[in-house]
Amino acid sequence: MEGGVDYLIDERKKAQFDVEAMKVAWAGSRQAFELSDRIAKLVANDPIFEKFSRPMLGRKELFKNSLRKVAHAWKLIIDLRLSEEEAKLLRHYIDEPAYTDLQWEMFIPAIEGQGTEEQKRKWLPLARKMQVIGSYAQTELGHGSNVQGLETTATFDPQTDEFVIHSPTLTSSKWWPGGTAKVSTHAIVYARLILDGQFHGVHGFIVQLRNLENHTPLPGITVGDIGMKFGNGAYNTMDNGVIRFNHVHIPRNQMLMRVSQVTREGKFVQSDVPRQLLYGTMVYVRQKIVADASKALSRAVCIATRYSAVRRQFGSRNGGPEIQVIDYKTQQSRLFPLLASAYAFRFVGEWLKWLYTDVKQRLEANDFSTLPEAHACTAGLKSLTTSATADGIEECRKLCGGHGYLVSSGIPELFATYVPACTFEGDNVVMMLQVARFLVKTVSELGYKQPVGTTAYMRRVTALMQSNCAVRTAEEWLNPGVVVEAFEARSTRMAVACGQRLAKFENPEEGFAELSADLVEASLAHCQVIVVSKFVEKLQQEIPGKGVKRLLEVLFYVYALFLLHKHQGDFLATGYLTPKQASLANDQLRILYSKVRPNAIALVDSFNHTDHLLSSILGRYDGNVYPKLYEAAFNDPFNDSDIADGIHQYVQPMLRQELHSAKL
Numbered sequence: 001m002e003g004g005v006d007y008l009i010d011e012r013k014k015a016q017f018d019v020e021a022m023k024v025a026w027a028g029s030r031q032a033f034e035l036s037d038r039i040a041k042l043v044a045n046d047p048i049f050e051k052f053s054r055p056m057l058g059r060k061e062l063f064k065n066s067l068r069k070v071a072h073a074w075k076l077i078i079d080l081r082l083s084e085e086e087a088k089l090l091r092h093y094i095d096e097p098a099y100t101d102l103q104w105e106m107f108i109p110a111i112e113g114q115g116t117e118e119q120k121r122k123w124l125p126l127a128r129k130m131q132v133i134g135s136y137a138q139t140e141l142g143h144g145s146n147v148q149g150l151e152t153t154a155t156f157d158p159q160t161d162e163f164v165i166h167s168p169t170l171t172s173s174k175w176w177p178g179g180t181a182k183v184s185t186h187a188i189v190y191a192r193l194i195l196d197g198q199f200h201g202v203h204g205f206i207v208q209l210r211n212l213e214n215h216t217p218l219p220g221i222t223v224g225d226i227g228m229k230f231g232n233g234a235y236n237t238m239d240n241g242v243i244r245f246n247h248v249h250i251p252r253n254q255m256l257m258r259v260s261q262v263t264r265e266g267k268f269v270q271s272d273v274p275r276q277l278l279y280g281t282m283v284y285v286r287q288k289i290v291a292d293a294s295k296a297l298s299r300a301v302c303i304a305t306r307y308s309a310v311r312r313q314f315g316s317r318n319g320g321p322e323i324q325v326i327d328y329k330t331q332q333s334r335l336f337p338l339l340a341s342a343y344a345f346r347f348v349g350e351w352l353k354w355l356y357t358d359v360k361q362r363l364e365a366n367d368f369s370t371l372p373e374a375h376a377c378t379a380g381l382k383s384l385t386t387s388a389t390a391d392g393i394e395e396c397r398k399l400c401g402g403h404g405y406l407v408s409s410g411i412p413e414l415f416a417t418y419v420p421a422c423t424f425e426g427d428n429v430v431m432m433l434q435v436a437r438f439l440v441k442t443v444s445e446l447g448y449k450q451p452v453g454t455t456a457y458m459r460r461v462t463a464l465m466q467s468n469c470a471v472r473t474a475e476e477w478l479n480p481g482v483v484v485e486a487f488e489a490r491s492t493r494m495a496v497a498c499g500q501r502l503a504k505f506e507n508p509e510e511g512f513a514e515l516s517a518d519l520v521e522a523s524l525a526h527c528q529v530i531v532v533s534k535f536v537e538k539l540q541q542e543i544p545g546k547g548v549k550r551l552l553e554v555l556f557y558v559y560a561l562f563l564l565h566k567h568q569g570d571f572l573a574t575g576y577l578t579p580k581q582a583s584l585a586n587d588q589l590r591i592l593y594s595k596v597r598p599n600a601i602a603l604v605d606s607f608n609h610t611d612h613l614l615s616s617i618l619g620r621y622d623g624n625v626y627p628k629l630y631e632a633a634f635n636d637p638f639n640d641s642d643i644a645d646g647i648h649q650y651v652q653p654m655l656r657q658e659l660h661s662a663k664l
């Protein structure tokens with residue numbers, strides 16, 4: 001058999017649910033589905049957005065090509081009068097990190113969240129029309145996670161009514177800001193505010209970097225690219241920059257002043273707005289990153305699932321076909337939990353978007369009460385989903401065997417582009433430690449304060465600490481209440497145990513540092529409660545379409561019981577489960593895999609990914625893998641000639657034993 005076309009046709013016939021309805025469930029609504037389907041096709045059918053050749057381009061060509069795509073996209077946005085939502089989808093489907101990500105997802109949100117009304121009136125229209133291009137310059141060579149440790153200074157000069165932005169040390173050089181090296185005209189620069197010799201915390205300042213006429217850096221500003229990053233194409237379309245400031249003057253009204261103000265006289269005024277709002281842009285982007293995780297993971301899973309149905313190895317009987325690798329239980333036990341995770345992350349991302357929208361409205365009305373929980377949820381879920389997605393993409397590469405390592409599988413570039421999400425917008429361990437602080441506080445207050453929001457389950461602390469799981473058969477695991485309770489009990493027990501051990505330390509900060517590895521595990525357990533619970537809440541809603549809800553229920557159990565199996569050490573050590581119950585969960589998991597199996601291809605079709613987005617020969621919708629792999633190999637420019645450059649010069653002299661006289 002040359003290709004897998006017939007295999008995927010057969011697989012699609014096996015589906016036990018309405019794929020079109022599942023596409024709507026995945027997208028969130030019919031309207032969302034139609035919108036994203038339209039924009040995906042717009043991008044897929046436009047040759048300027050071609051991306052197969054990307055990994056072969058040198059950096060300068062790659063970057064220029066990326067600038068061209070952005071300009072073309074902007075023209076489309078104007079010509080077709082696309083809304084902001086459509087424009088965001090356009091950027092998603094173009095699938096190329098670019099300076100516009102920073103413009104729309106960090107520069108504009110930072111001004112929206114931290115600027116005064118006057119600042120918003122001035123800067124937002126300019127930015128939204130792309131008349132200024134902004135980036136987010138927070139991280140420095142010496143500090144990223146520790147924002148309070150940043151060294152760049154913004155010293156107020158009362159004589160001129162200006163701030164003087166300065167990089168006093170090498171380590172204070174801004175390092176990483178995307179879009180900055182070659183494109184952005186402005187940046188939000190985070191710096192230590194100095195008034196009359198006194199430090200008043202780190203704040204954001206709008207600093208112009210380049211001349212708007214000729215694009216040259218302004219006097220006092222040294223700016224450049226920080227160099228090639230992991231992977232060939234991948235994140236190298238982005239110009240991550242280094243900036244040094246040498247006493248650069250900016251007007252006083254370019255400090256973002258919603259949180260605190262500096263008066264004309266140079267006095268510091270702290271408003272009622274908590275200073276944590278300075279970190280608000282990061283909360284916003286972390287929420288976006290969670291929503292994006294399901295998109296990235298679903299791409300890898302779609303490729304690996306389709307290819308697993310096409311690929312056959314071993315087991316031929318009487319000259320018949322060999323076994324599809326998707327039928328191996330080991331393949332299923334690695335692939336199907338990732339398929340289920342993609343759906344789980346999709347639904348928790350939807351919920352987090354709702355939570356963020358609610359918090360944003362409250363913040364606008366000066367209600368800051370839910371900010372700590374929003375911070376803990378965005379930080380924790382950003383960490384959980386990006387770590388699982390990065391690991392999941394790499395697992396999908398392995399699930400595709402040798403061909404997964406080919407760039408034309410689409411997986412290496414996806415991985416290289418995705419993996420920095422574990423680091424940017426907060427290193428994943430540092431983020432889990434933020435959740436830990438929130439949990440420790442919640443646990444310490446349990447005696448007198450009712451936990452709310454995502455920790456509300458800890459109100460039942462006594463029951464969750466004392467009663468144990470009642471499951472006696474594998475069948476009994478198919479109960480959402482039983483599953484969620486197991487996760488809640490494990491999380492509560494881990495958090496309470498950490499709290500008890502912390503209480504033995506005289507110095508709480510020392511205790512926190514000493515127990516930090518355990519605290520990270522407890523935080524992960526709590527974040528898993530959130531994902532599992534939000535999946536159940538989704539299932540409680542009306543989900544139209546034949547068989548759709550049933551399949552989502554199967555995926556819920558796969559997700560939850562797989563996690564239970566993976567972390568069974570925690571479930572056993574906390575005493576909530578017996579080894580027998582853990583083993584029954586695993587038995588049920590095997591049964592669930594066989595329920596997923598006939599639906600696997602239809603479940604990945606439901607992501608509605610275009611071949612353009614997947615950019616993968618292994619994941620082609622039509623399954624025509626082998627002929628296309630073969631064709632692509634001979635279309636590779638490296639195969640233009642049978643005799644590669646250098647063969648005559650370096651190989652032939654060796655073959656002829658003439659190296660001594662060759663010119664090397």
Ligand SMILES: CCCCCCCCCC/C=C\CCCCC/C=C/C(=O)SCCNC(=O)CCNC(=O)[C@H](O)C(C)(C)COP(=O)(O)OP(=O)(O)OC[C@H]1O[C@@H](n2cnc3c(N)ncnc32)[C@H](O)[C@@H]1OP(=O)(O)O
Pocket residue numbers: 096097101102105106136138139144145146147148178276277279280282283285288289292371372375417418421423424425426427430434437
């Ligand atoms: C195409 C790409 C591939 C796929 C990617 C997905 C893209 C998805 C779509 C997104 C769109 C665009 C993305 C743009 C590209 C991204 C480019 C990357 C940009 C960056 O990385 S910008 C830099 C980000 N930097 C960080 O995240 C730094 C991390 N550090 C911190 O956040 C903090 O300093 C801290 C959390 C570590 C806190 O340190 P600490 O010293 O303890 O804090 P303090 O300042 O003292 O504050 C303590 C109290 O404040 C609370 N707190 C902390 N943070 C927040 C917050 N954000 N909100 C509310 N409250 C907060 C903290 O809990 C303490 O509270 P307590 O006193 O304990 O009550």
Ligand SMILES: Cc1cc2nc3c(=O)[nH]c(=O)nc-3n(C[C@H](O)[C@H](O)[C@H](O)COP(=O)(O)OP(=O)(O)OC[C@H]3O[C@@H](n4cnc5c(N)ncnc54)[C@H](O)[C@@H]3O)c2cc1C
Pocket residue numbers: 102136137138139142143144145146175176177178235240420423424425426427428429430433
């Ligand atoms: C592709 C990419 C794009 C980026 N874009 C931008 C941008 O546009 N603007 C911007 O300002 N920044 C940007 N960044 C920078 C990014 O935000 C930081 O790299 C990130 O916040 C991590 O900080 P760090 O590099 O200081 O890591 P570090 O904090 O130095 O981390 C190093 C190690 O130390 C550990 N660690 C650190 N602190 C603790 C602690 N308290 N307890 C336990 N372990 C700890 C971490 O877990 C990690 O293992 C980007 C980074 C990347 C990779």
